[in-house]
Amino acid sequence: MDLSHIKDAKRSFAMYGVLERIEIINKNIWVDCPQCSRVERVVKNMLSARGVTPAPCLLVCGEGGAGKTSIISRISSKYAAVDGVVAFASLSENPDNLRFRDLLLLALGVPLKAQGGAGKIPNGLEKYLQLRKISAIVIDEFHDALLAQLGEQRKNLSLLKTLSGPPYHLRVMGFGTFSAVNALKQDPQLERRFEILKLLPWVEGDEFRSFLASIEENLPLRKASKLYSAEIVNYLLTNTRGTMDEVLKAIKFGAIHALTNGEEKITVESMNEGFIRRWDY
Template sequence: MSDYDHILPEKRFQADLGDRDRLKICKKDIWIPTKRLDPLFETIEYVLMSEDQIQAPGMLIYGAGGYGKSAIIQRLEQMYAVGDQRIKAIGVGEDLDNSKLRDLICDAFGIKLSNRRNSRERTARLLHILQTEHFCALLIDELHDTGFKTFSQQTNSLSLMKHLAGRPLFLCLICFGDERAKEVLEKDDQISRRYIYWPLELWKDDTDYCDFLATYETHLPLRFSSELAGKVLRKRILKYSHGNMDNIVKILKACSMDAIISGRERIEIEQITDDISFLCLKYGLSLVPSKSPIPAKRGK
């Protein structure tokens, strides 16, 4: 067994596992802390500290596919799973029946819907759950699909969102979506002025990006150092990922798996070429097509 100094101490044993086990490790999703997201998590923390206000604040974190929304959602669920400030998450991915936003929320909190139960009864039941189980916020994934598909859904969903944020529920809404969700929210002045709009940005060749690559490498069960944060490799990864978070991770996964299969045991520049999308497909991964970045404007 080598020292494997390029791997986290608690994970160095993984480099001596069989190829199949190491391939599975490479394919796993992992959370890499990055300073570029610290301001976002700090703002969310302040949003959740909103007591004694007429209406709870809301937040829309938006970006195109592959900008890292799913990873942020999963991290928030872990951070606020217990304690006196808990978050309940819902998303269109769980909705196979194209249900209304109201139905998804009731289902998430275990509130059974029936023709005999009216809105006041549902509100009372939800309030009881929020107070006894210490939920202070609702996390809504893919808002553009969950509640804004049709004009009728938009009207009903916006009305429901106002109701949830007002008394007696006073529930903070942390929403994730794309530009379509932002456009719909901005149509309603009452909602729009209470929302913080936070755009997710593409990666660029900066310190945060270098740190991300260097940290990611410490989780890979490869027997030799790849020096991912080195100038040549990091620029090549950025070029073919188009700065898209999802693409960066998929390229790293595919190249690390290929490094094991080929016996190279390190990620090399020769793997990341115009054929990188085919290499990703070989290992069951699909790159997101390049799209122009969303302008980075924050504010209410």
């Protein structure tokens, strides 16, 4: 059996039974792509740049499903082990309805009790950040803080300005939707500290074809699907608007249906079947 369309390390999975292979397909696999690696490179360079004042900040924006949270997980698995360099906050995980300031301080490791009066920066934060060697805070769903009511929005922008300026020099790295860019424009001085990177939808081209080829190398199907062929590329772009999440879903459900119907390769028909029946396999 010719399994050369699968990468060496994963080739043996193709011989597993259908249920085991469905389980493999359902797991998230990471495939490098130029937009994702650019974000990771910029984060790395910003973290290693010393003595830049005010601190360099980053805003990564993309629509829903563009891959923002996934990139944050990658950054977190790379830097979380390094003592305290990067703190992580997600504005969507806020069951206690905390204010932006409280959430950020909690993410930095300052317990609510020690946060001091509302709206203020706690005494000794500078020393604390130095001691714990925290030099950056990564914030998911960043737009939430910037699209608050005007009064709240001003406070949040001003807090970010304080934290990224002296004496804290915290690199603020926000991930959110494009609306965050407009909100940032409210404060031109703060806006200038931010590098803005966009995660755009896939378009027809070599980068997309190469991404699809790498995905195919990871899937345990016994026949080559040639995901990079014009027919499949066309189908994907027309049916997913190029959104990372939707492209991956189309391929994964297509792969699962190709397994259950015995065809062993993803085709336009198996992806159509996947779109209609999704989890019903």
